[in-house]
Amino acid sequence: MQTVASRLPHDDLVAELKALNARFIHNYVTNDVDSHDAMMHPDFICIGPKGTRQNRTDYLKQWATQFDPEVVVYWDVRDEVITIIDNVALVRSTNKRTIRRDGTETTGMSTYTDTYLFQKGQWKCIQAQIQTLPPESYPGDETIVSVYIKGKRQ
Numbered sequence: 001m002q003t004v005a006s007r008l009p010h011d012d013l014v015a016e017l018k019a020l021n022a023r024f025i026h027n028y029v030t031n032d033v034d035s036h037d038a039m040m041h042p043d044f045i046c047i048g049p050k051g052t053r054q055n056r057t058d059y060l061k062q063w064a065t066q067f068d069p070e071v072v073v074y075w076d077v078r079d080e081v082i083t084i085i086d087n088v089a090l091v092r093s094t095n096k097r098t099i100r101r102d103g104t105e106t107t108g109m110s111t112y113t114d115t116y117l118f119q120k121g122q123w124k125c126i127q128a129q130i131q132t133l134p135p136e137s138y139p140g141d142e143t144i145v146s147v148y149i150k151g152k153r154q
Helices: 010-029 033-039 056-063
Strands: 040-047 053-055 072-085 088-101 104-119 122-132 144-149
Touching: 010 033, 010 072, 010 088, 010 104, 010 122, 010 144, 033 040, 033 056, 033 122, 040 056, 053 056, 072 104
Parallel strands: 040 122
Antiparallel strands: 040 053, 072 088, 072 144, 088 104, 104 122
């Protein structure tokens, strides 16, 4: 079995996982189910902010229409941390969002951990877990990695 460590230097692996995280987010913002499906392990599961588990099929069905750029007027990725242990990678980050409904804007943040497994020469996301953050845990703007306004990358 090919291990990750024998494949690339650590900095290259981190860069590859950063690119996967950027693709994951871009897929979400653009409702790109096909690209997202290609990133997913067959046994993928999502654990939502309230602890609910969602299987791969239901998750991808929801993915197709979940992001509405007229409602989610601001989205960013911040505080990205990547850890690689053998053939497993933990990609952790936080998203800030501003939602506009009926003329009222609300802003909040959620943090997530996506767990990737390296098999057959590629990374596949096997689990995504997301949690809503209280304001006292919000990471600062200096940690912003990318920004989307009304669904367009800035």
